[in-house]
Amino acid sequence: MxxxxxxxxxxxxxxxxxxxxxxxxxxxxxPPAPASFSWTGFYIGGNAGYAWNSGTLDGVGYIYGSDYGSYSNGWFNGQRSSESNSFTGGAQAGYNYQIGRAVLGFEADINYADASKTYAASSTYDLYPYPVDRPDYNYHLREQLDASASVEWFGTIRARLGVTALDRLLVYATGGAAYGKVSGSGSYSWREYGFWWGGPGDHAFDRSGGFGGTDSSVRWGWTVGGGLEYAITDNITVKGEYLYVDLGSNDYRIPEAIGGDEFVTWTSSTKLNVARLGVNYKF
The missing domain is CATH 1.20.5 (Single alpha-helices involved in coiled-coils or other helix-helix interfaces)
Incomplete structure (x- = not known):
């Protein structure tokens, strides 16, 4: 046992x-535990998206000589405004530095755009029939007033502050300076036609005229926004981003001619909303 x-x-x-x-x-x-992803480093990339101008066109008017004063929106009866949205695309470059879960960085970009605001107004004036003492008189006047402001391209220089919600997912806010080329155009046109009888002969008339012009400049302002960025690999990241870009306001005055006494005037503000996707290569 x-x-x-x-x-x-x-x-x-x-x-x-x-x-x-x-x-x-x-x-x-x-197997050993995988190493954590680091956001520290330089990167370059491209972006594409959608931009729309939520600015305004105010005080659109036609000045006709010093003796006649200024005629603005109230003088025209067929008024309409519209907003033109556009594709936007460009390139960006920047640098990130990670401290724990926080990521600090800066980014600069430049982008194409064609977002605009337009205003149009028309006036119709008819004398037909003329008062009873002139039944032989017929007169018509047509006038058109137009103004627009558009962003041809824009860029930003921004700081970025983010936090890694996950090892490879960065949530960030961004803000800084913005700049862009803003073009304004304005025009006034008219046509008068009709006829009268009697006198030395019968008379008919149909004449027209007008003028217009453009004025463009590079404007500076500010921008703020935010986004999400995800690292697909150690070198490739993708992002979705929204930016609000304010390029301020500007007064326009388009003359008929040098030394002339007719003008189209207006004030425009440029405020871009930009929603875009991007891809970056991290060095």
């Missing part, structure tokens, strides 16, 4: 030793 217990104890010890050996081998064969 004693020999039996000795044999059972020896077998148990050997079995436990074998299990411990297997466990040691299993622990030894476990």
């Amino acid at each position: 004693r020999s039996y217990f000795v044999a059972v104890f020896a077998a148990s010890v050997m079995s436990g030793a074998a299990c411990a050996a297997d466990l040691a081998v299993a622990v030894t064969k476990a």
Whole structure:
């Protein structure tokens, strides 16, 4: 009996030793934990998206000589405004520095755009029939007043402050300076036609005229926004971003001619909303 217990104890010890050996081998064969992704470094990339101008066109008017004063929106009866949205695309470059879960950085970009605001107004004036003492007189006047402001291209220089919600997902806010080329155009046109009878002969007339011009400049302002960026690989990241870009306001005055006394005037403000996607290569 004693020999039996000795044999059972020896077998148990050997079995436990074998299990411990297997466990040691299993622990030894476990793969090492992957290294955390780092956002630190320079990057370059491109972007594409949608831009719309939520600015305004105010005080659109036509000035006709110093003796006649200024005629603005109330003089025209067919007024309408519209907003032109556009594709936007460009390139960006920047640098990130990660401290714990926080990521600090800066970014600069330049982009194409064609977002505009337009205003148009028309006036119709008819004398037909003329008062009863001139039934032989017929007169018509048509006038058109137009103004617009558009952004041809824009760029930003921004700081970025973000936090890594996940190891490879960055949530960030951004803001800084903005600049862009803003063009304004304005025009006034007229046509008068009709006829009168009597006198030395019958008379008919149909004449027209007008003028217009453009004025463009590079304007500076500010921008603010935010976005999400995700690292697909150690070198490739993708992002979705929204920016609000304010390039301020400007007064326009388009003359008929140098030294002339007719003008089209208006004030425009340029406020871009930009929603875009981008891809970056991190060095």
